[in-house]
Structures are given as structure tokens and as C-alpha cells.
Amino acid sequence: MAALCVLGIETSCDETAAAVVRDDRAVLADIVHSQLDEHARFGGVVPELAARAHISRLDRIVARALEKASCSLADLDAVAVTAGPGLAGGLLVGVVTAQALATVHGLPLVAVNHLEAHALTARLTHALPFPYLLLLVSGGHCQLVVVEDVGRYRRLGGTVDDAVGEAFDKVAKMLGLGFPGGPAVERMAARGDPERFSLPRPFVGRPGCDFSFSGLKTAVRQQILSLGRERLDPSRVADLCASFQAAVCASLVDRTRNALRLFREGRSGPAALVVAGGVAANRAIRSALARLAQEEAVRLVVPPPHLCTDNAVMVAWAAIERLGRGMATDSTPLVRTRWPLARGEEEDEASRRAPADQRGSVVDAAADGVAVPAGAATEGASEPAAARANRSASAAGAV
Ligand code: KG4
Ligand code: ZN
Numbered sequence: 450m451a452a453l454c455v456l457g458i459e460t461s462c463d464e465t466a467a468a469v470v471r472d473d474r475a476v477l478a479d480i481v482h483s484q485l486d487e488h489a490r491f492g493g494v495v496p497e498l499a500a501r502a503h504i505s506r507l508d509r510i511v512a513r514a515l516e517k518a519s520c521s522l523a524d525l526d527a528v529a530v531t532a533g534p535g536l537a538g539g540l541l542v543g544v545v546t547a548q549a550l551a552t553v554h555g556l557p558l559v560a561v562n563h564l565e566a567h568a569l570t571a572r573l574t575h576a577l578p579f580p581y582l583l584l585l586v587s588g589g590h591c592q593l594v595v596v597e598d599v600g601r602y603r604r605l606g607g608t609v610d611d612a613v614g615e616a617f618d619k620v621a622k623m624l625g626l627g628f629p630g631g632p633a634v635e636r637m638a639a640r641g642d643p644e645r646f647s648l649p650r651p652f653v654g655r656p657g658c659d660f661s662f663s664g665l666k667t668a669v670r671q672q673i674l675s676l677g678r679e680r681l682d683p684s685r686v687a688d689l690c691a692s693f694q695a696a697v698c699a700s701l702v703d704r705t706r707n708a709l710r711l712f713r714e715g716r717s718g719p720a721a722l723v724v725a726g727g728v729a730a731n732r733a734i735r736s737a738l739a740r741l742a743q744e745e746a747v748r749l750v751v752p753p754p755h756l757c758t759d760n761a762v763m764v765a766w767a768a769i770e771r772l773g774r775g776m777a778t779d780s781t782p783l784v785r786t787r788w789p790l791a792r793g794e795e796e797d798e799a800s801r802r803a804p805a806d807q808r809g810s811v812v813d814a815a816a817d818g819v820a821v822p823a824g825a826a827t828e829g830a831s832e833p834a835a836a837r838a839n840r841s842a843s844a845a846g847a848v
Pocket of ligand 2: 563567587726758759
């Protein structure tokens with residue numbers, strides 16, 4: 450029997466991505482266009498710019514993915530798309546595009562939860578059995594989840610304020626290190642002394658698995674103010690970054706240790722500790738978690754960095770997992786800016802506070818006083834997003 454072959458589409462934040470994946474774990478195409486350059490000067494993702502960039506690129510990216518995979522839409526078994534959580538405009542572009550492709554070519558459409566896609570990636574990369582513990586650390590999310598099965602998630606804890614990537618981004622901004630902040634802070638931290646500044650280690654020693662990063666971020670701000678900006682030479686910046694990163698590591702390790710122990714209560718241990726999301730690219734965090742995994746005698750699984758950050762491979766794979774279990778497809782999916790992974794559980798505080806601007810590093814133009822330059826008001830800006838997305842979808846369908 451021929452393998453199941455799925456086209457995945459991801460547009461929930463600032464990556465426009467398309468991929469073709471088979472159920473035998475072959476990744477036939479993996480195309481990601483990051484909009485970093487477009488948003489960098491604003492110090493975060495500008496939702497309207499992101500949506501416009503998705504509209505202008507998605508059809509070409511889908512075409513490139515199909516070309517790379519040497520297949521046509523007729524060879525596909527389904528189309529999968531991130532339907533949430535994320536930025537409304539971007540989600541709409543992806544969903545309408547996918548819907549048009551699926552309808553025109555008579556294919557089933559799978560609406561994928563972005564968090565589920567992150568959660569299941571380790572099963573693509575490491576053929577991991579259930580259940581396992583997932584630490585999801587990205588710009589918009591920070592949570593510990595028991596992955597019981599496809600569609601069955603138990604949230605053990607999450608952030609009560611900022612997501613961890615958001616904290617990296619804000620600290621980088623305060624120190625003038627640019628956007629995205631995580632890699633910049635990590636680079637500086639590598640040259641710094643982690644013990645030079647005494648910063649709080651949020652929630653360390655507390656029971657439970659929740660996180661908090663806003664107090665740590667404020668402590669960094671206070672250090673900057675008490676030092677005086679003029680005395681912030683590269684060596685002090687490096688020390689602050691190293692001290693901040695050490696505090697983050699201590700907090701992540703402490704909370705994850707609690708989660709592993711909670712997981713084991715009354716049952717055997719998880720098949721692995723899986724770390725996903727953009728922050729999983731941080732080497733200091735990976736090493737700290739590797740030490741924890743060794744102490745706790747659990748396997749640590751971290752998908753390769755390009756599959757930890759946002760991509761469409763994970764979207765296609767999540768759909769393959771769902772289709773393989775006969776789970777429902779949906780020809781008219783709703784866009785869901787909020788979509789908690791574990792049903793009935795609370796979302797991250799970050800997503801509660803900013804429903805439309807799901808991601809931590811999203812620029813709230815009104816609050817931050819950021820003006821979108823007039824030049825960015827592209828042709829067709831007054832046209833409803835869905836209509837533009839529809840045009841984009843027909844263009845992709847014609848490929
Ligand atoms: O998963 P992702 O690509 O997008 C979201 O879904 O948010 O994660 C992006 C986040 C950003 O906040 C970025 O600063 C952070 O991941 N990040 C890092 C590193 N690389 C990316 N944080 C710490 N260290 C890194 N090396
Ligand atoms: Zn993500």
C-alpha cells in the first residue's frame with residue numbers, strides 16, 4: 450500500500466512554511482521562510498505585517514515544497530494546516546489557503562493545533578512511544594505537559610506570566626541586543642560570568658510545575674538601572690546575560706524535576722523527557738536538562754533545532770498521526786487564536802493576556818507606540834484578509 454503523503458502549512462506567527470511528509474517518516478520537503486528581517490526593526494513581530502508577508506509568500510512556498518517533494522497536489526492524501534493558537538491574520542491566511550487547496554483537489558483537510566504539532570514532533574524524529582513528558586519552551590509558551598497519546602494531553606504546569614522566550618527577547622531588548630533575543634543573549638552569556646549578578650531563581654523550591662519569568666526580567670531591569678546605562682560595557686552585558694541565563698536554567702530544571710516526579714506518582718516513568726520550541730536551541734538549557742535527565746534516569750529527546758522552531762513538517766506529521774487513528778477531518782475549520790492543548794485546562798497566562806497576539810514577542814503597536822511605516826501599507830491593504838488569502842490560495846492551486 451502506498452504511504453500516506455501530507456502537505457503541511459504553518460503561518461501562525463512569523464514563519465511562512467510548507468512541507469510534504471509521508472507516514473513512513475520521510476520528509477520530502479521542508480521549506481521555511483522566516484520574516485525576521487521584516488520585524489527586526491520593531492523589536493518584535495508586528496501582526497499585520499506578518500499576515501501580509503504570509504499572503505505574499507505562501508503560494509510560492511507551497512509550490513516550492515511540492516516541487517522539492519517531486520509531487521503534485523494529486524499525489525497527496527491530505528492537506529494539514531495550523532488553525533491555532535497564533536496570530537489571527539496569519540492563521541487566517543494559512544487556513545483559507547489550505548481550505549482552497551483541499552476543496553479544489555478533493556482532499557481531506559486537517560486543522561492542526563500548533564502546540565500538538567510541537568508535542569508530537571519527537572515521534573517523527575525519534576519514533577518515541579507514549580507517554581512522555583514535554584517541556585515546551587518558545588516565544589509564546591512555557592508549559593510542562595504529559596503527552597499520553599494523540600489528542601490526550603495533561604498539563605502539569607505553565608507560566609503564570611511571561612513565556613521563557615519572551616523573557617529572553619525582553620532582556621535582549623533592554624540590553625540593546627536586537628531581536629530575536631534568545632540567540633543574542635546566549636552568545637553574550639557564553640562570554641560572561643553567571644555568578645556576577647545575583648538574580649532571583651523564579652519558583653525554585655516551590656511545589657508544583659508552574660513558571661514565572663516576569664520578576665526575573667524586572668530584576669534584570671533593576672540591575673541595569675542601578676548600574677547606570679553608561680556603565681553597561683560589553684563585559685557587564687555578558688555577565689548580566691550569563692546570570693539571567695543561569696537563573697532561567699535553574700528554574701526550568703527545578704520545575705521539570707517536579708514534573709518528572711509527579712509523572713511517576715503511581716505509575717512507571719515517562720518514555721522520555723522531550724524539549725521542544727525555539728528556546729530548546731539554547732545550549733546551556735539543553736546541557737542543564739541533560740544533567741537533570743541523567744540524575745532522574747530518563748531519556749532526553751530534543752528534536753533538531755529546525756524542527757524545534759516553527760515549521761510545517763510538524764504540522765504535516767501531527768495530521769498523519771491523527772489520520773492514522775481515524776480522527777476527524779474538517780473541511781471548514783475555524784481559526785482559533787487561543788487553543789489550549791489540554792482540554793479544560795487553563796492556557797498560559799501569556800496567551801490569556803494577549804489573545805490575538807498569542808506570541809510573547811509580538812509587538813503591540815498601540816501599547817509600544819510603534820508605527821507601521823506607510824511603505825508597509827501594501828497594495829490591497831484595504832481588501833479583506835480572507836479575500837486576499839483566497840487569491841493566494843487559487844494561485845497556489847494553479848501550480
Ligand atoms: O518556537 P519559536 O521559533 O516560535 C514561537 O513559537 O515562539 O521560538 C522563538 C523563541 C524566541 O523568543 C527566541 O528568542 C527564542 O525562541 N530562542 C532562544 C534561542 N533561540 C531562539 N532562546 C534562548 N536561546 C536561544 N538560543
Ligand atoms: Zn511554535
